[in-house]
Amino acid sequence: xxxxxxxxxxxxxxxxxxxxEYQHQGLAGMLLQHFEQLARSTQRQGxxxxxxxxxxxxxxxxxxxxAGSSASTHGNVAWFNMIKLF
Numbered sequence: 001x002x003x004x005x006x007x008x009x010x011x012x013x014x015x016x017x018x019x020x021e022y023q024h025q026g027l028a029g030m031l032l033q034h035f036e037q038l039a040r041s042t043q044r045q046g047x048x049x050x051x052x053x054x055x056x057x058x059x060x061x062x063x064x065x066x067a068g069s070s071a072s073t074h075g076n077v078a079w080f081n082m083i084k085l086f
Contacts, residue, residue, distance in 0.1 A: 010083075011039035013049035032062050036084065046085040056080050 013035060018027050032047075039047050050070050051059055059082045060066065070079035 007043045009044060011035055011042070011044045011047045013047065015050060028058070029062060032059075040086060044086070046083055048081065048083045050079045051082055053078055053080060056082070 016028050016031055035047055047064075048067075049059065049064070050072060056066050062084070064082040064084045067081040067083050070081045072079045
């Protein structure tokens with residue numbers, strides 16, 4: 001096992017979940033902003049995340065690009081790779 005580098009590469013998010021009663025309040029956007037600031041402060045190339053198909057457009061609104069289907073089959077769901085480069 002190789003430890004993660006403290007700088008460089010990408011900050012990777014496996015998923016963001018906001019409880020239904022707190023959705024549509026901008027919380028996911030605030031979390032993304034925090035992750036992006038953290039990634040910049042550690043000289044990362046960008047942020048990557050995986051999401052379900054129905055959330056692709058949400059992340060695109062925050063400047064993420066759909067990099068296609070993920071190899072993950074977790075929960076028998078189709079996942080998509082999203083990336084935001086700096």
